[in-house]
């Protein structure tokens with residue numbers, strides 16, 4: 001808007017908007033896939049926006065990147081090879097590399113523009129994209145997984161919301177490809193909306209995942225600059241009975257994540273618990 005505030009307005013969260021005060025615009029571009037905007041905010045540092053939706057801010061990104069990385073990694077007995085789909089800003093890569101068991105991380109983001117602007121304007125997130133343990137592939141995550149079998153211990157899908165280029169990543173066919181690409185006992189996570197705004201969609205996603213994986217658990221984290229300040233994380237494992245809510249190891253150098261918070265992330269408010277528990281054993 002021209003009053004010096006950026007507003008995230010969407011029919012997906014009708015009647016409310018998250019707004020940030022803009023100090024100055026740093027970058028505007030129409031990439032091959034999406035509108036890319038980077039601005040300096042008054043109080044949250046630099047902000048990356050894709051198709052009008054806030055992806056991350058320097059001020060609160062740690063709460064999202066730490067949780068989406070450490071929930072599936074610490075609940076896996078020995079994660080060595082990790083795939084990150086999306087996450088071109090590099091924040092999740094930075095967190096994955098805090099795990100000493102991890103030997104190799106592959107990043108597959110559809111849009112080179114995200115990596116390019118992150119290297120320039122989000123250095124604290126992109127700093128480890130050039131680490132020797134990291135391989136970067138530019139392409140669609142669904143296509144990338146096409147011919148992969150039994151390769152990864154953990155797959156983290158840090159993608160945009162289902163409207164736009166990430167649509168293919170919320171389909172059953174993608175979950176089946178992830179199951180095939182995971183080694184026995186593999187874990188995965190996908191960012192999964194807010195219980196305040198999309199509770200029904202979360203239930204549908206959970207049911208879809210439960211038709212592909214024997215273990216599915218829904219947790220969440222708080223991110224003040226995402227709509228409603230809360231975002232869900234749908235976890236699954238190829239092993240039945242895996243306790244995804246129990247960390248097996250500590251993680252060094254975190255600002256949000258700790259072992260108590262890991263377990264607490266899966267304790268849901270009553271309206272959400274009732275909705276997800278209905279007729280389905282998770």
Ligand code: AAT
Nearest residue numbers: 086087088109110111114140141159160165166
């Ligand atoms: N860590 C920042 C949070 C994100 S980034 C989402 C990334 O997913 C973007 O870099 C985008 O280019 C990438 N992406 C989108 N579609 C695909 C695809 N099909 N294959 C691979 N990468 C893709 C997520 C923020 C969530 C916002 C919540 N409202």
